[in-house]
Amino acid sequence: MTLTFADKIRRRILYSHVRENEDGMNITDYLTANFSRFDRAGWREAITQGMVEVNGRKPASPDMRLKKHDLVAYFPGELPEPEVNLDCRVLYCDKDIIVADKPAGLCVHPTGIFFRHTLWNILGQKYGEIHFISRLDRETSGLILGARSREAAAVMTQKSFPVHKEYSVIVLGDFAYPVRAKGFLVPDADSITGRRRRLILSDAPEGKITDHVATVESSPAVPPPEYADTEFIPERKLSPDLTLVRAILHTGRRHQIRASLFSLGFPVAGDKLYGPDEKLFLKTGDNSFTVEDYALLRYNRQALHAAKLKFNHPFSGTVLEFEAPFDLI
Numbered sequence: 001m002t003l004t005f006a007d008k009i010r011r012r013i014l015y016s017h018v019r020e021n022e023d024g025m026n027i028t029d030y031l032t033a034n035f036s037r038f039d040r041a042g043w044r045e046a047i048t049q050g051m052v053e054v055n056g057r058k059p060a061s062p063d064m065r066l067k068k069h070d071l072v073a074y075f076p077g078e079l080p081e082p083e084v085n086l087d088c089r090v091l092y093c094d095k096d097i098i099v100a101d102k103p104a105g106l107c108v109h110p111t112g113i114f115f116r117h118t119l120w121n122i123l124g125q126k127y128g129e130i131h132f133i134s135r136l137d138r139e140t141s142g143l144i145l146g147a148r149s150r151e152a153a154a155v156m157t158q159k160s161f162p163v164h165k166e167y168s169v170i171v172l173g174d175f176a177y178p179v180r181a182k183g184f185l186v187p188d189a190d191s192i193t194g195r196r197r198r199l200i201l202s203d204a205p206e207g208k209i210t211d212h213v214a215t216v217e218s219s220p221a222v223p224p225p226e227y228a229d230t231e232f233i234p235e236r237k238l239s240p241d242l243t244l245v246r247a248i249l250h251t252g253r254r255h256q257i258r259a260s261l262f263s264l265g266f267p268v269a270g271d272k273l274y275g276p277d278e279k280l281f282l283k284t285g286d287n288s289f290t291v292e293d294y295a296l297l298r299y300n301r302q303a304l305h306a307a308k309l310k311f312n313h314p315f316s317g318t319v320l321e322f323e324a325p326f327d328l329i
Contacts, residue, residue, distance in 0.1 A: 012078070023067055031074070051075050088100050098123065099145055102141060120132070132146045140304045141306070141327065142307060145311070165308070167246070167307055170243070170244055171245055171269060180230075229250035230260050
């Protein structure tokens with residue numbers, strides 16, 4: 001059984017499918033083993049209160065046995081969500097694709113406490129289910145591309161479908177010369193949060209990991225190094241210690257721009273994870289930033305903006321190009 005988009009957007013749902021090795025498992029044991037939201041007693045209570053369904057049948061019994069491919073859904077109910085800027089602009093839309101300009105602070109997908117206050121929900125209410133092709137962090141503003149049909153998503157998620165992306169970014173320091181930063185993104189061993197990555201510069205082509213890179217982390221639990229290629233071009237000085245830089249992506253990796261600039265010694269202004277003090281990232285949970293913290297960061301958000309998109313329409317082949325102004329400059 002699968003959920004329809006109408007099911008997904010109507011209310012917050014956390015769901016999963018039962019795997020082959022979980023066939024015959026007690027549902028309470030299944031939820032306890034897979035989700036840390038509650039302990040075993042908590043999950044039994046949630047099931048008893050009718051907050052868990054299996055294959056759309058409600059309510060589930062705490063002692064029922066699951067079968068392979070069963071859909072287990074948990075409905076936590078409406079939760080209060082922080083106020084964020086919901087003013088996203090749609091720049092282009094047809095029956096297959098959509099291009100929007102996302103404000104900083106707005107999550108793209110439901111995550112954590114965010115469900116209604118997400119781009120997925122806002123656009124979904126009006127345009128139906130969107131399959132986002134490009135990714136933007138919550139604090140990153142700018143252009144994002146999505147598919148409105150499964151056929152378009154299938155075409156645009158292929159490696160052979162090129163999308164030219166340019167970002168505007170404000171960095172700390174005097175970034176005086178163009179740089180083509182090629183190399184491999186690996187976990188940063190010095191990260192106190194365990195979430196930061198760094199770029200090991202290398203002239204090795206994509207797919208040819210050098211021995212030096214391969215030995216940085218040897219644990220099978222650590223993701224393998226990812227090849228990244230970004231072109232950075234300084235545009236103008238904003239102050240003695242702030243530079244506006246244009247970033248052109250030749251690959252698309254998680255945290256690619258932020259990790260590359262951090263590794264080059266020019267962290268993104270306002271970046272709490274890759275900025276001047278990673279300890280500030282630990283304050284994001286309770287938003288306990290001080291005036292001194294913001295003075296160090298220079299901005300209350302990471303100064304990164306998806307400024308340009310250029311691609312061919314997946315079916316007509318028409319060249320489409322979009323730009324969005326950066327509100328921090």
